[in-house]
Amino acid sequence: MTAIIEARGLTKSYGKTPVLRGIDLNVQPGRIVGLIGPNGAGKTTAIKAILGLTAFDGELKVLGMDPRTERDRLMEEVCFIADVAVLPRWMKVSQAVEFVAGVHPRFDRKRAEEFLAKTDIKLDSRVRQLSKGMVTQLHLALILAIDARLLVLDEPTLGLDLLFRRSFYDNLLNDYFDKERTILVTTHQVEEIENILTDIIFIQHGKIALDAQMENLGERFTQLVPTAANVDAARALKPFYEREVFGRVAMLYDGRKEAELAALGETRAPSVTDLFVAMMQPAGAPAVSSKEAA
């Protein structure tokens, strides 16, 4: 199957500061990919490159098109929510629907209106009168009604309260996502989305630190809390990260058989949050650069 996003050696600097240092990506259809990294890691820049909003070096095809030269056509099949603030504040809700209906060939106006009817948003309100959460709902209503192949979300729930965040992702899964569609979402709040993702990509200092499918994580990574006697033996197996919790040491391993580690203590599958914390450690802790053949 052709990749939705295929990047090779994506590079970008702002002045002398490198932001992307040779990123490779391969996103397949029907996946929900989390692009996760700390602030300033290059997430937004990578997204902008994918959307043709910034210049870059390297090869990049999105839906088989080059975002640099075929942006107008590309945007017919790609949707994008930057963050809650970008809907124009002067616009009426009805105008937003009218406008998208007027310019987007794949917009289903009825669908957007049905979705809005389920919210507290009034059609004659202006965006500036809506709460932050409602603006996001409005944007989501517009996006969900567009028959697009790729949806790109850049910190879509930033600054929203928990209820809005939860319903945002619920709506996304229930009303939008299907096997034909692909979602690429960036966030620095991993725990928020880890249960909806099919793939995770960790990005740090402009490089990919981890690119893996969720279903393989458990097989590949193991967390071990060795018994006191086994700590040295456990270290000999080269964990890539260790930390102390309540006087006991927790170690993370990449590619060790669970059975082998279970002999030394208590094992479990690390959460994405655990992995994120481990891999985003500043210099000192060995960064694991690993690519997985998808």
Add this chain to the structure above:
Amino acid sequence: MKTTFPMLIRREFWEHKSLWIAPLVWVGLITLFFNWAMLHVPDGSGHSGIKVDGRPVAEMSISGTELQHKLDVPEERKEGAFAVSYLAIFGLISVFMTIVVFFYLIDCLYTERKDRSILFWKSLPVSDTSVVLSKLAVAMLVVPIGVILLTAVTQLVNYLTALAILHGTIIGEIFPDWSFGAWLRSQAIALGVMLGGVLWYVPIAGYLMLLSAWAKNKVFLWAILPPIALPVLEKVFLQSNHVLDFLGQRFTGYIGLMKVDPNAFEAGDHERFPAVNDVYNAFHLSSVFTSAEMWLGVAAGAAMVFAAIRIRRFRDES
């Protein structure tokens, strides 16, 4: 390909309400003022604004026929008054809308960057070329057409109200009849003057759009400071006036290009109104459209609009 252009145009009027509210307020004021003035024209018994031979009509103690004879105006002069009033309304609306459009143009590619809504617009399948051209079309096509139409409506309203107000008065006797010929001819002149004006001012529109797309902030200052500062600097350091001459020509050269003859609007020695043909012949539109200077300006304007499109397409808003 879906035709998105009409929607892009409508969008501009949603956002920039001043584009349609301001002219309506303005013609409302013009109409109010004009009718107020009419109401203060003599009604034969009351106070008077109009004078004959230096004396207020109301104070004259001569018979109606005598007065009528004094006020007798030939038809071509009445038509002249009709045409002048038409073109005066056109001028008042045009000058006002030039100011409105100035503010629209410096704002049109700037606000979307300031409030970051450009990321929303750019998430839709609308090319930067379409967006920028839609904004140019609003300023240089939709608004000018609106001015022409609004002139026609305003003139009609004011003509009818003046007719009603002056009915039965002495002034009513000499008030120009509705002249279909003069009406049509005046509109044709307004249209020509507008078309030439739009083409003449394209480079200034292009410059303002370019600034609007480019300036990080203070776009208003960018729009007005260089045209003021550059001539001053040139004068101070080089003791010459080339920039000033160039800018002066760009701002006011259009009037010179039309070779408008101001005397045409004056009444002859023994007449109260200018002759209608003098009014028509005061505008030399053919010299506008054959002017190389104007077409060079159009080319420069097109280049600046093109630059604005490129900036909107490739600028990285971070």
